[in-house]
Amino acid sequence: MKAIKKFFSNFFSSLFRKKSQVKLGLYGPPNGGKTTLANRICEDWLGEEMGSVSAMAHETREVTIKEQVTIKAKDGRELSFNLVDTPGIATKIDYEEFLKAGIKEKDAKERAKEATKGVIDAIKWLDDMDAVVIVLDSTKDPYSQVNITIVGNLQARDIPVLLVANKIDLKKSDIKKIKAAFPQYDVIGISAKHGKNIEEFYEALFEVTK
């Protein structure tokens, strides 16, 4: 009897602990708009930004967490999660690219060093995620090995995935190409910067975190 009581106690406590601490990760290559989306979510539901954004790659070089974000659906449902914004995953980082963008040599080298550490940390954090939103720039070619590696790792860990085709406000945007590259996933086209289709995105979050 004691054992049964303990089983149910552990089962329910782990169930509620998991639900109240759902970690939702934003992953993807650099400059896809992860932090812009994180800021959109935080502005919409907390009234504050999460991090700085820039046109230059590797602006986010540390994993950042915003705890207890609660979003509400039109029918009254609520979803709470800890939002984890991660540095863009890349296979190469060249400090000379930062020099070209006008950063001084010492700062460019430091930025490159931080960016490499950021990529390592972002991959380490994969194991802690309960659900992941992969943020892709819909103006770019989705057939990159980094994208395929991220998707493959999430599949291997059995982590639910929502694919976001960001920057649909831009002329070169092509959601069909992303859908063709990853036919196994639902793809939501949004503009995180301008808030376009963001309601559809929030609705999809309820599905992916079920």
Next chain:
Amino acid sequence: MSLTLQFIPYAEIEQLDSKARIKKLLDAAKKDKIVLLEGRLTAEEEAQLIQKTMASINKKFKGIELSVIYPDAGNNEFFAKLKSRLVNILLGNRSGLTIIGPANVVKEIKQDPDKIQLLTQ
């Protein structure tokens, strides 16, 4: 400018653990060789390869370009997928081709499901 391609048959990495596989591939890339690996790494090994690459970046080595051709990509037929999985279980990830190019030699690898273009620096 001359390019050096190093072909690594799957048999050469088959008996190695993940750490040793990644070291072998990365060591070749650090010597400015373009590695052509028969077959492919697992998704987890690819992620580890990226992590090890990041940890190795310095003034001379700026990272890698990575691309994999999957021969069965785009074939969504149930039996084709089943056959591919059985082959993987029995023989390892021998199907496909993995290309690893040092970033200071290979600028970009353009990848479609069944075609790869290597753009050099």
